[in-house]
Amino acid sequence: MIISSNMKFNMIFRWWLAVILLVMPTGIYAKDKSERALSAQASQQMAAMLKEAWKDSLRTAFAETLASQRLQIDTLTMPLHSELIGDEPADGRALFISLHGGGGAPKALNDSQWQNQWRLYHPANSVYLCPRAPVDAWNMHFIGGIDDFYRRIIQMAVACFNVNPNKVYLMGYSAGGDAVWRMAPRMADTWAAASMMAGHPGDVSLLNLRNTPFMIWCGEQDAAYDRNKRCQERINEMDSLHRADADGYIFEGHIVKGKGHWMDLEDAAAVEWMARHERNPYPTKIVWRQEEELHQHFYWLTAPKEELARGKEVRAELQGNTINILRCDYTELTIGLNDEMADLDKPVKIVHQGRTLFKGKAKRHASTLRNTLAERGDPAYMFPTQVVVRVN
Numbered sequence: 462m463i464i465s466s467n468m469k470f471n472m473i474f475r476w477w478l479a480v481i482l483l484v485m486p487t488g489i490y491a492k493d494k495s496e497r498a499l500s501a502q503a504s505q506q507m508a509a510m511l512k513e514a515w516k517d518s519l520r521t522a523f524a525e526t527l528a529s530q531r532l533q534i535d536t537l538t539m540p541l542h543s544e545l546i547g548d549e550p551a552d553g554r555a556l557f558i559s560l561h562g563g564g565g566a567p568k569a570l571n572d573s574q575w576q577n578q579w580r581l582y583h584p585a586n587s588v589y590l591c592p593r594a595p596v597d598a599w600n601m602h603f604i605g606g607i608d609d610f611y612r613r614i615i616q617m618a619v620a621c622f623n624v625n626p627n628k629v630y631l632m633g634y635s636a637g638g639d640a641v642w643r644m645a646p647r648m649a650d651t652w653a654a655a656s657m658m659a660g661h662p663g664d665v666s667l668l669n670l671r672n673t674p675f676m677i678w679c680g681e682q683d684a685a686y687d688r689n690k691r692c693q694e695r696i697n698e699m700d701s702l703h704r705a706d707a708d709g710y711i712f713e714g715h716i717v718k719g720k721g722h723w724m725d726l727e728d729a730a731a732v733e734w735m736a737r738h739e740r741n742p743y744p745t746k747i748v749w750r751q752e753e754e755l756h757q758h759f760y761w762l763t764a765p766k767e768e769l770a771r772g773k774e775v776r777a778e779l780q781g782n783t784i785n786i787l788r789c790d791y792t793e794l795t796i797g798l799n800d801e802m803a804d805l806d807k808p809v810k811i812v813h814q815g816r817t818l819f820k821g822k823a824k825r826h827a828s829t830l831r832n833t834l835a836e837r838g839d840p841a842y843m844f845p846t847q848v849v850v851r852v853n
Contacts (some may be wrong), residue, residue, distance in 0.1 A: 462849065466517065467783060473643070475490065476549045479614065486645045487594075491825070494705070496826055496827070496828055497601065498754070498824035498825055498826060499825040499826060499827060499845060500825070501800050501805065501806065501825070503825075504750065504799075504825040504830065504845040505800070505847075507699070507827050507830055508830055508840075508843055508845070509828055511831060511834055511843065512834075512843070515620075516619065516620040516841070517555050517620075517833055519616050519617065519619070519620035519621070520620050520621055523617040523620065523621060526541075526617060526712060527617070527621060530542070530543070531562065532592075532610060532614065532617075532639065532851060533608075533829040534609055534610060534613070535606075537595040537606075537608050537610075539591040539592050539593060539594070539595045539605075539666070540575075540592070541574070541590060541592055541593070541614070542576075542579050542590070542591045542592075542593070543588055543589070543590040543591075544588070544589045544590075545580070545587075545622065545692070546583060546584060546585060546588075546589055546846070547585045547586035547587065548585050548586055549586065549623060549677055550586050550625075550819060552625050552628075553623050553624055553625030553628065554585060554586060554588055554618075554622055554624045554625065554628070555587040555588070555624065555625065555628040555629070555630065555736060556587065556590060556615065556622075556624040556628065556629045556630065557582065557584045557587050557588070557589050557590065557613075557632060557639070557735075558590055558591075558592065558614060558615075558628045558629070558630065558631050558632070558643065559578055559581065559582060559589065559590070559591045559632050559633065559751070559844035560578070560591075560594075560602045560631075560632070560633030560636075560637030560638075560640050561574045561575040561577065561578035561580070561591060561593070561594070561634065561635075561636070561637050562577075562596070562634050562635030562636045562637055562638075562659075563575070563576045563594070563596050563601065563635070563636050563637065564597075564598065564599045564601060564635075564636040564639075565597065566597065568597050571593075571594065571597050571601070572593070573622070574595075574635075574636075574737040574853075576589060578634065578637070579592045580731070581634065581726070582632070582729055583732075584630075584731050584732045584736060586648045587608075587736075588597065588622050590614060590618065590775075591732045591838065592610065592614065594636075595607070595610070595783060596728075599636065599639075600639070600640075601636060601640075602633065602637055602639070602640030602644070602755075602780075603634065603639070603640045603643040603644055605753075605754060606754075608644075608647070608648060608739065608754055608756075608815065610837055611631075612650065612651075612839075615629055615651065615839075616838055616839075619840075624796055624841060625741065626740070626840060626841055627653060627739045627740040627741075627841065628653050628736075628738070628739055629651060629652060629653055630652060630653055630654055630656075630735045630799040630841065631644060631645055631648075631652050631655040631656075631742070632655065632656040632657075632658065632731060632732075632735070633658065633660065633721065634658040634659055634660075634728075635658070635659050635660060636659020637658070637660065637661070638657045638658045638659045638661075638678075639661055639663070640660070641655055641656065641657040641658075641660060641673070641765050642657055642660055642661070642662040642663065642665050642695075643665050643675060643752070643753075644655070644662070645670060645675060646665060646666060646667060646668070646670055646673075646752060647669065647751075647752040647753075647754050648756075649669040649670055649671075649672065649673040649757065649759075650672075650740075650742065650758075650759050650760045650842075651740075651743045652673050652740065652837075653673075653674075653714045653735070653738050653739050653740040654673065654674040654675070654676070654734070654735035654738040654796045655673060655674075655675050655676070655735070655736055656675070656676035656677075656678065656728070656731035656732075656734070657675070657676065657677050657678065657685060658678045658679075658724070658728045658731070659679055659680065659688065659722055659723075659724065659728075660688070660846075661686050661688050661691060662692070662695050665731070666698060666750050666752065666776075667695065667698060667702065667710075667750065668698075668701075668748050668750045668803060669713075669748065669749060669750055669752070669759075670710060671702075671709040671740060671744070671746065671747070671748040672744040672746075672760075673708055673740075674710065674711040674734075674735070674738045675699065675710075675711070676713050676714075676715070676716040676731045676734060676735070677692055677696050677699070677712070677715065678715050678717065678724060678727075678728040678731065679692035679693075679714070679716055679717070679724075680716075680717050680720035680721045680722055680723070680724050681716050681717060681718050681719060681720060682719070682720060682721040682814055683720070683721050683722045685722065687714060688722075692716065693714075693716055694712030694725070695714075696712075696716070698713075699712040700714075701791045703814065704834060706746075708746070708820065709746065709748075711738075713734065714814075715727075720819040730740070739788070740841075742760065742761075742839075742841035742842065743760070743779070743799075743841075744760060744779075745759075745760075745778060745779045745780065746776075746777075746778045746779075747759065747760050747775070747776065747777050748774070748776050749760060749762060749768060749773050749774065749775045749776070749777075750772065750773070751770060751772060751773045751774075752756045752771060753771055754776060755769040755771070756769075757769060758836070758837060758842070759775075760781075760842075761796060761798070761802065761842070761844070762775055762794060762795070762796060762797075763794070763795035763797065763799040763847075764776060764791045764794060764795075765791055765792065765793055768792065769789050773790040773791065774788055774790050775788060775789050775790065775791070776788040776789075777789075777794075777796075777804060779806075781802070781803065782803045782804055782807055782808065782809050782810060783809075783810045783812065784796055784809070784810070784812070785812050785813075786811065786812065786814070786818075786850075786852065787853070789813065789852045791852060791853075792851065792852060792853050793849060793850060793851050793852055794849075794850055794852055795848070795850075796845050796847065796848045796849075797810060797833060797842065797846070797847050798823055798845075798846050798848065799813040799844050799845055799846070800845075800846060803823075803848060804823075805822075805845070806822075807821055807822075808820055808821055808822055809821065809822070809848065810849060811850050813815070813850070813852050818850040818851065819848055819850050821848050823846040823848050824846060825845035825846050826845065829844060829845055829846055829847055830843050830844070830845050833847070
């Protein structure tokens with residue numbers, strides 16, 4: 462039997478979860494195996510234990526990747542270049558994922574663009590990581606399924622380099638900029654901020670960037686494929702979104718005068734700008750639109766897998782212990798909650814367009830913590846309770 466890198470990763474992670482089940486504190490499960498609800502303190506203790514076991518499992522799973530500097534998932538391989546820059550802050554390093562240019566070109570050209578990306582930016586106190594696209598195509602950084610590569614990179618950095626998962630940034634130049642246009646919205650709940658340099662936006666929607674600060678850089682004379690015009694249009698669009706929602710859609714747009722496709726590193730100012738922002742994994746307002754790569758989870762929301770389709774939307778707000786679902790294009794919705802978001806010792810209320818869907822205590826459970834960590838692969842989205850509501 463041939464064991465792929467993907468299979469090996471899952472086997473190691475599940476083994477560690479099984480170990481955690483064996484060593485959980487007495488009292489979390491009754492003798493008859495029926496699960497007991499956790500207190501806030503017990504929930505926090507269990508979350509901390511699961512997080513450390515999860516990180517231990519990742520160090521084992523990624524040992525080969527770190528040694529070879531190559532990440533493999535199924536048949537695709539992504540070479541990696543990483544550099545530790547500066548000191549490690551008390552709250553953990555930042556991670557800057559920097560995507561190179563090139564595209565539908567010979568492998569040698571794309572290799573040279575990748576190597577050039579190593580030298581472009583120098584973010585302080587961070588892991589600066591440049592992945593080499595796994596294919597040589599115009600959409601090299603955002604092909605179907607590549608989202609898992611970025612998730613694995615982040616997991617590896619969190620476990621092996623003590624990266625703070627709320628300080629993960631995405632940036633890219635040219636073909637890398639094309640990818641940022643697409644990857645920033647469709648994985649918006651992952652990034653602390655993102656910056657697009659000299660890329661073409663295509664037909665992407667920017668709605669998911671409500672809680673993800675975003676920068677746009679393009680040369681005034683970068684007329685190939687009308688990049689300069691399309692970028693200016695998207696600057697105008699972000700401005701309109703921000704004006705309509707003053708607490709969201711934080712952005713800066715720069716059309717650099719006198720510059721073409723190469724901006725002489727004026728765009729390097731994006732590094733410091735991004736570093737001023739940290740991810741809030743629990744925003745009080747969410748706008749979620751499905752893009753071409755379908756995702757079942759977004760921030761604290763989960764949609765039915767069988768109903769996912771591009772263009773479907775959910776809009777929801779969290780106000781104290783009340784969740785207002787303003788729009789939902791699914792028949793049901795799962796809402797993850799923790800003690801940072803609401804007072805789980807008091808009743809929770811979920812409302813859809815004036816109709817109460819749920820009102821009551823949302824109990825904390827160890828199995829929910831364990832399952833959400835396994836599903837999401839991000840400690841921030843390890844929830845002690847989930848409430849499933851029928852919407853339509």
